[in-house]
Amino acid sequence: MSDIVMWVGGAMLAVAAVLIIVRIERGPSMLDRTVALDMLVGVVMAVIAIWSAATGRSDLVNVLVVLALVGFVGSVTLARFVAVEPEDERRILTSDEVKAQDARIHDALEREHRRSGAGREESMRRAYPESEDSS
């Protein structure tokens, strides 16, 4: 394969990858990012194919097989579990909000720690009454 084909094709794929990454950054919802991410896997497969043809490395074909099998796992997982996102989590928090959130988490951990130190035995007994009986 001639060098010209490789360079022209590679340039097209690079531009395509940049455009997809812009969509991933911009995408209003998680599902848009998922679709773009799936497509990015397709671009990577195209790059590997053209690279393999240019250098004659036939071992890269195995990488293509693996990517074709595994590429969809991410989008299925995201569509199944992360598709519902609260309105509030779509934007980037300001630094004050981040501080308030950190303080809330810290307080909750602190409280949890104190409580688990005090009443652990009792809560275990309440949670697993049958293990108490058997022993």
Next chain:
Amino acid sequence: MSAAEWIASVCFLLGCALTLIAAIGVLRFPDLLTRMHAATKPQVLGLMFMVVGLAVSLGSNQLTWKLLLVVAFQFMTAPVAAHMVGRSGYRTGKVREDLLVVDELTEDLARVAKQQQPPSSSS
């Protein structure tokens, strides 16, 4: 260049051009379903072009079978991903109603809800 190299070059360039066009589509289209429509092109047809080009340019029998396996796996997994994304996109309201020409799923859901309404209200 030999005939095989010509075929491989044409296939590679077609696949790359398809990927680029689809990337432009994904960037510019307005909502989730249209973006999915654009994103499917390089995943199936573009990949087939690239794989045919690679098979012709490598010219090995065993590798051609392996590349056929790549296309088969992609055919099996791409619809699964598209189905899941489309379904959860519809359920979480990412579909823009004003851009749809036909929306049979909403009509069917409304009809089923209406059919199930009388027994549930009487009981």
